[in-house]
Amino acid sequence: MKMSGAQMVCEAIIAEGVRTVFGYPGGAIMNVYDEIYKQNAFRHILTRHEQAAVHAADGYARSTGEVGVAMVTSGPGFTNAVTGLATAYMDSIPLVVISGQVPLSLIGTDGFQEVDAVGISRPCTKHNYLVRSIEDLPRILKEAFYIARSGRPGPVLVDIPKDITGEIGEFVYPESVDLPTYKPRYKGNDRQIKKAVEAILKAKKPLLYVGGGTVLSNAAEGVRAFAELTQIPAVETLMARGVMGARNPLLVGMVGMHGSYAANMAMSETDLIVSLGARFDDRVTGKLSEFARYADIIHIDIDPANIGKIVDVDYPIVGDVGTVVAKMTEMIRERVDPDRYSVWRDILKRYDELHPLGYEDSEEVIKPQWVIERLGERLGGDAIITSDVGQHQMWAAQFYPFDRPRQWINSGGLGTMGFGFPAAIGAKVGNPDKTVINVTGDGSILMNVQELVTAAQYGVPVINVILNNHFLGMVRQWQTFFYDKRYSETDLSFQPDWKALARACGGEGYDVESKEQFDEALDAAIASGKVCFLNVAVDRFENVLPMVPAGGALYNMLLEHKEK
Amino acid sequence: MEKVRRVISVIVANEAQVLARVSGLFAGRGYNIDSLTVAPIPDTQLSHMTIVTHGNRRVIEQIVKQLHKLIPAFKVIEHEQMVEKEMVLIKFPIESPIADIQALCTAYNGGIVNVGTDMLIAMAADEQQRIAHFIEAAKRYHPIEIVRSGVVAMER
Structure with missing residues (x-):
């Protein structure tokens, strides 16, 4: 069928089953927007900034498991999208981002709104394309979706010059993709898996180290079943919260810089790490030479480059974590003795009793941790929780009772402030029946605060719970601990009128100064059906604990901070 | 860890950006390039790159794996008998x-x-x-x- 390049873009989006596209028009992408205007097969949501468009597509992808799609124009439209691409890249989120580009004849001439999009995005995309001919366009679009969602997922950029979206060509959308240079391996090597199983059977203190890959691979059920069968305890990374389920007795806790005492001690004392879709991030390992000194390591990862990147691995298994765990379960079923690890489980239980995750509550001032716990009590497993980056993110990860994968959405790898609100919009659009809460701070929320307008326009009732300590809290915490309280540029005492700000943009706002007010405001916010700010005044100087100081050994945690 | 010299051949699709993807990978991840040559392989749509690099064992392993990961990379050969x-x-x-x-x-x-x-x-x-x-x-x-x-x- 003959059609324009712009029509081809829309046809591909429809063929891929995409229901919602997030974007922002501009000169070089106008041909495509003209076609979007003419069709009804998918919805377009106009964010108020290109960065937010990509984060929204990202939140949509993380919460639904589908590929997220964002569309931006050339030059500044694209450069605004780069933070979104890098965020998705670090967390392996499947996105297709379509950017307009100046016409082919102008490329390389410093044309108006020209920037080298493929050059800039190369290190922060899984793959990218500059379309040079209309004949290539259908194949490239097909490949983009395929590459984004297959193997280790990631964002793919398709940069399309304006003359190509305007040109007429033959459109046959390919049925399948044939990329001889790209063949992801899903099935692990059976011999390697067998060796790993033998190691598990021999170990005395094995530990499941559950990472974000288990979410991406939809492997949570299989991992829970494996843990249940073998009775091997598990720690979760920040990206894996919800995989084991908060009430799972085998879940020791979150591991890493702000992980629980028991989880970090488990990692330090285990004799066999079973890494499931995790990548030994520096925020997890702490000082490498002290990390898991007594452990052999089974590393299951779909990306071979992750294996052996940070630590030496004894049992490397390249494959999809869900597929490999299913195979391991089958091999170990008849042979495992769950009692074998009971002493180990008891040790970890004692560690947890010794220093449980907690905080000192107060009657005078709202503790941020209390807010998270209260949210958990009120909303539990139903809500989707997104977050920005900083103290509030860690408290949410520590204290919210996540029950299922894809319930917790945050920028773990890149640590992008301003991610949470647009991601929440994307998550709500993808899950209209779920309550979506963005746990944020008074620093983060102002990055992408313009999305109040988007959420109000489209009636996306996302609730932003601002843990307001009038500080850039995490940086302030480091300044307290490591910079002799020189609070350089972290005091955010000058603040907007949050209630008025939300209302000015078509939303609703609530100031919360007591626990009672919090419950009332949350009820009112949910009932309002509007995008909301819950401005919660919390203890200014509360710290996130435990804390492994950067570069320190995982077992050397600061458990409390006493004023000298 | 001891540093070694390695000669690596990369067979890549002969398409735009591919040299930039390879050199960008080395630059972005801080790997060394001692020399790099590239030319098309006759009668194919492929090019042959020969890269001489050095680094410790872990770095060399990462270089090979990261090269593999590039979508247009068809084959990566870490030369031993060459x-x-x-x-x-x-x-x-x-x-x-x-x-x-x-x-x-x-x-x-x-x-x-x-x-x-x-x-x-x-x-x-x-x-x-x-x-x-x-x-x-x-x-x-x-x-x-x-x-x-x-x-x-x-x-x-």
């Missing part, structure tokens, strides 16, 4: 002792390839280490310009 050659062109003033230079070139699989009114150009093709020796020896004849090609390699 034939490797590098070519060098050296320009000398015309007053130089031509017979001596000719003899030197012969010892390193080369010869005099061009003679002009005020200069001559000599060539040698040999293993990288021997090319270094050749350049060392050629220095006594006051070369005007030296151009090395970088290594190409083939697994035996």
